[in-house]
Amino acid sequence: MTNAPVLSFxxxxxxxxxxxxxxxxxxxxxRALITHGHSDHARWGMQRYLATHIAxxxxxxxxxxxxAEGIGYGEIRRIGDAKVSFHPAGHVPGSAQxxxxxxxxxxxxxxxxxxxxxxxxxxxxxxxxxxxxxxSTFGLPVFNWADQTTVAAEINxxxxxxxxxxxxxxxxxxxLGKAQRLLTMLDxxxxxxxxxTAIENTNRIIRDQGIALPDTILANAELxxxxxxxxxVLAPPSALGSAWSKGFGAQETAxxxxxxxxxxxxxxxxxxxxxxxxxxxxxxxxxxxxxETGAENIYVTHGYTEVFSRYLNDSGWTAQVVPTxxxxxxxxxxxxx
Amino acid sequence: MKRFAxxxxxxxxSTKTNTKVAALADYFExxxxxxxLWTIALFSGRRPKRAVTTTKLxxxxxEQAGIPLWLFEESYSIVGDLAETIALVLPATxxxxxxxxxxxxxxLREIYTQPEDARKDFVLKAWATLxxxxxxxxxxxxxxxxxxGISQKLMTRALARATDKPEAELxxxxxxxxxxxxxxxxxxxxxxxxxxDASRPYPFYLAYxxxxxxxxxxxxxxxxxEWKWDGIRGQLIxxxxxxxxxxxxEELMTDRFPELARTVDFIPDGTxxxxxxxxxxxxxxxxxxxxxxQARIGRKTxxxxxxxxxxxxxxAYDLLEWQGQDIRTRPFSERRALLEKLSAVVPAExxxxxxxxxxxxxxxxxxxxxxxxxxAQAEGLMLKRVDxxxxxxxxxxxxxxxxxxxxxxxxxxxxxxxxxxxxANLFTDxxxxxxxGNDLIPFTKAYSGLTDAEFRKITAWVRKNTLERFGPVRKxxxxxxxxxxFEGIQRSTRHKSGVALRFPRxxxxxxxxxxxxxxxxxxxxxxxxxxx
Numbered sequence: 001m002t003n004a005p006v007l008s009f010x011x012x013x014x015x016x017x018x019x020x021x022x023x024x025x026x027x028x029x030x031r032a033l034i035t036h037g038h039s040d041h042a043r044w045g046m047q048r049y050l051a052t053h054i055a056x057x058x059x060x061x062x063x064x065x066x067x068a069e070g071i072g073y074g075e076i077r078r079i080g081d082a083k084v085s086f087h088p089a090g091h092v093p094g095s096a097q098x099x100x101x102x103x104x105x106x107x108x109x110x111x112x113x114x115x116x117x118x119x120x121x122x123x124x125x126x127x128x129x130x131x132x133x134x135x136s137t138f139g140l141p142v143f144n145w146a147d148q149t150t151v152a153a154e155i156n157x158x159x160x161x162x163x164x165x166x167x168x169x170x171x172x173x174x175x176l177g178k179a180q181r182l183l184t185m186l187d188x189x190x191x192x193x194x195x196x197t198a199i200e201n202t203n204r205i206i207r208d209q210g211i212a213l214p215d216t217i218l219a220n221a222e223l224x225x226x227x228x229x230x231x232x233v234l235a236p237p238s239a240l241g242s243a244w245s246k247g248f249g250a251q252e253t254a255x256x257x258x259x260x261x262x263x264x265x266x267x268x269x270x271x272x273x274x275x276x277x278x279x280x281x282x283x284x285x286x287x288x289x290x291x292e293t294g295a296e297n298i299y300v301t302h303g304y305t306e307v308f309s310r311y312l313n314d315s316g317w318t319a320q321v322v323p324t325x326x327x328x329x330x331x332x333x334x335x336x337x
Numbered sequence: 338m339k340r341f342a343x344x345x346x347x348x349x350x351s352t353k354t355n356t357k358v359a360a361l362a363d364y365f366e367x368x369x370x371x372x373x374l375w376t377i378a379l380f381s382g383r384r385p386k387r388a389v390t391t392t393k394l395x396x397x398x399x400e401q402a403g404i405p406l407w408l409f410e411e412s413y414s415i416v417g418d419l420a421e422t423i424a425l426v427l428p429a430t431x432x433x434x435x436x437x438x439x440x441x442x443x444x445l446r447e448i449y450t451q452p453e454d455a456r457k458d459f460v461l462k463a464w465a466t467l468x469x470x471x472x473x474x475x476x477x478x479x480x481x482x483x484x485x486g487i488s489q490k491l492m493t494r495a496l497a498r499a500t501d502k503p504e505a506e507l508x509x510x511x512x513x514x515x516x517x518x519x520x521x522x523x524x525x526x527x528x529x530x531x532x533x534d535a536s537r538p539y540p541f542y543l544a545y546x547x548x549x550x551x552x553x554x555x556x557x558x559x560x561x562x563e564w565k566w567d568g569i570r571g572q573l574i575x576x577x578x579x580x581x582x583x584x585x586x587e588e589l590m591t592d593r594f595p596e597l598a599r600t601v602d603f604i605p606d607g608t609x610x611x612x613x614x615x616x617x618x619x620x621x622x623x624x625x626x627x628x629x630x631q632a633r634i635g636r637k638t639x640x641x642x643x644x645x646x647x648x649x650x651x652x653a654y655d656l657l658e659w660q661g662q663d664i665r666t667r668p669f670s671e672r673r674a675l676l677e678k679l680s681a682v683v684p685a686e687x688x689x690x691x692x693x694x695x696x697x698x699x700x701x702x703x704x705x706x707x708x709x710x711x712x713a714q715a716e717g718l719m720l721k722r723v724d725x726x727x728x729x730x731x732x733x734x735x736x737x738x739x740x741x742x743x744x745x746x747x748x749x750x751x752x753x754x755x756x757x758x759x760x761a762n763l764f765t766d767x768x769x770x771x772x773x774g775n776d777l778i779p780f781t782k783a784y785s786g787l788t789d790a791e792f793r794k795i796t797a798w799v800r801k802n803t804l805e806r807f808g809p810v811r812k813x814x815x816x817x818x819x820x821x822x823f824e825g826i827q828r829s830t831r832h833k834s835g836v837a838l839r840f841p842r843x844x845x846x847x848x849x850x851x852x853x854x855x856x857x858x859x860x861x862x863x864x865x866x867x868x869x
Contacts, residue, residue: 140412141425142422304415
């Protein structure tokens with residue numbers, strides 16, 4: 001046991017032998033430490049869950065009756081021979097990087113992260129470590145995000161134009177994270193903000209935790225679509241173009257994702273507009289995060305893994321690709337994920 | 338450039354034809370002559386002379402972005418567009434330059450003759466002063482290929498709206514061999530047409546595929562049928578003592594088919610023929626396969642041996658100009674009669690034939706003939722209404738293509754690779770195998786045919802079922818069966834399976850079939866015997 005690595009990559013997921021626990025496992029195990037509530041990280045079927053206090057309510061909402069315990073950012077917990085703590089990952093509210101220390105050696109599993117402050121999630125804080133497990137969803141130098149205020153101005157300008165032309169603006173967004181971030185970016189002076197049920201369910205949980213979100217109106221079946229002129233509607237991508245959305249009459253649809261940076265992808269989505277905004281780190285963000293950890297060994301879990309790890313190796317790190325079932329930002333995930 | 342960038346963005350962002358046409362028409366009304374002339378040129382595939390090689394552009398872009406060249410190349414392979422990749426990797430900036438589009442093009446022409454250092458200075462300065470879309474457009478001016486979903490049809494519609502000239506006339510004016518360096522907006526769009534270039538072709542009339550049974554077409558006697566040949570569509574133009582051959586893609590191919598020079602002896606001046614270019618060796622009952630023709634298309638100058646082995650013949654099926662008159666509005670039967678009259682004086686050994694009309698007494702009889710198309714090396718049938726005028730572009734109603742159903746096999750997916758451009762984050766390029774005993778032997782790749790939703794579903798599956806990775810290629814668990822459709826099958830020594838398919842694509846995802854039920858190499862051999 002003494003020579004076992006702090007964390008290893010098994011068929012069940014990322015495993016800590018010293019503490020006998022898994023991080024974001026994809027098969028049922030006894031003890032699971034969860035970085036955040038997205039469905040590719042927080043899965044059903046674990047005997048015990050440990051996640052941040054902020055992440056837990058959404059997990060309970062999605063996974064139902066689970067045995068789970070909460071932990072605060074920075075709080076140190078001993079599990080077996082491992083010392084464990086959770087640190088903000090800036091991805092979505094409650095998301096964490098998990099620091100694991102065994103006999104003075106420190107590993108950090110970062111789950112999904114972004115380094116810019118979105119004004120909603122606790123901002124990413126770098127954690128020094130020897131080995132760093134990173135995603136690389138947008139690990140190519142073509143991905144460079146504009147700052148949030150610039151994108152907010154673009155979205156609001158589009159919304160205002162829709163309103164001026166008598167059209168309802170439909171903005172596609174995932175229910176957890178992206179939707180709430182977009183909400184904080186909207187200018188309520190333009191018109192009312194309507195939300196699809198899947199998104200409003202998550203909003204309620206987030207609001208209950210004392211996180212402020214702008215006022216929204218639930219756009220369920222009882223709502224008269226014509227009763228809210230100048231509205232913007234936030235809905236999961238799958239609801240765009242559905243019978244429900246058609247009830248709103250003349251409309252434009254937009255989609256907000258890091259993938260919208262690529263013209264080809266933008267054109268493949270048949271929507272009217274694509275806004276480039278992501279809850280994952282861009283190229284510069286990934287590189288700065290890795291630099292700030294001071295880690296020498298980098299494990300790349302999902303995204304453009306081969307290219308990204310080759311670049312890290314070329315640049316003086318020891319990097320390798322580890323196969324996982326994490327998906328990063330996919331264009332197909334649904335509001336019910 | 339800002340005004341052009343706005344136009345580009347408006348077109349690129351919209352999926353609605355009316356919005357695109359309106360944006361373009363506004364631009365054509367407002368822009369200066371040199372800018373609007375260049376806009377027509379760029380959107381129809383013309384571009385300024387290349388001032389810088391793409392190799393240099395890549396090197397300079399990687400250098401400016403502070404990344405190794407291999408990483409730039411990897412990024413390019415995923416983005417799928419060089420101009421866009423460069424625009425994305427360079428440090429962000431805002432545009433603080435408002436030279437008109439045509440001025441930028443003029444500058445590019447001026448640096449063409451300068452030493453490399455000066456060209457590099459120019460490009461780096463442009464990258465530093467142009468941001469976002471303007472930077473992308475600047476790169477496109479060098480690399481070419483503005484694909485913005487503006488067809489010739491939409492462009493002529495917008496031009497018609499801006500100039501009050503008929504669409505058909507404008508479509509004809511935009512055809513052929515013009516370039517902004519040697520013409521003006523006035524000459525191209527407005528001037529009296531008398532001085533038109535002798536080589537100018539007519540817009541091709543294109544047919545839609547027949548979706549239902551021909552019974553719905555009405556009176557049998559109103560229709561004529563011909564083989565739908567598997568060659569290249571071309572126009573042979575005979576004017577001013579010269580001849581020109583244009584492909585449907587508006588490429589001037591005269592030099593590639595020197596054997597057609599002989600036709601000048603038989604065809605009078607002032608004649609334009611529409612037909613199919615086919616390789617058809619003397620004495621053979623059918624033309625050679627498309628593969629043989631492809632060898633000819635690829636050669637700008639043709640070696641003697643190839644000319645002898647793969648002689649090209651024009652199979653004419655329409656007459657567009659006769660005695661210097663545009664006769665496209667006359668009924669097909671009249672044009673055909675003139676064509677037959679013309680061909681009567683052409684000697685049998687000349688590389689010009691008339692595409693025969695097929696005799697049929699009922700739609701059932703015609704359907705029967707259609708089933709023999711493969712033996713005639715044809716893709717199916719063409720149906721043309723006797724009174725149809727020769728229209729411009731793809732139109733429904735008077736002409737239909739009635740193609741054979743494709744050949745199909747059920748195959749197992751064994752490798753997957755992610756796409757580029759539109760498909761950057763999806764696995765879309767697959768390798769398929771058939772059984773050879775207990776082994777799966779790869780025999781074809783296919784990229785198209787699935788819906789976006791199906792591609793997303795298979796992408797999620799590939800991520801979870803990767804057995805091995807070879808760079809961008811993933812070996813996956815043999816599990817999914819797809820019905821692969823293709824137009825032809827040929828013996829091939831370059832492929833392990835010994836066969837090569839024409840136009841392979843995924844027809845259906847057979848989620849109902851276990852892999853044991855996929856076809857075998859023996860089945861492919863049988864097809865090869867029948868259709869190869």
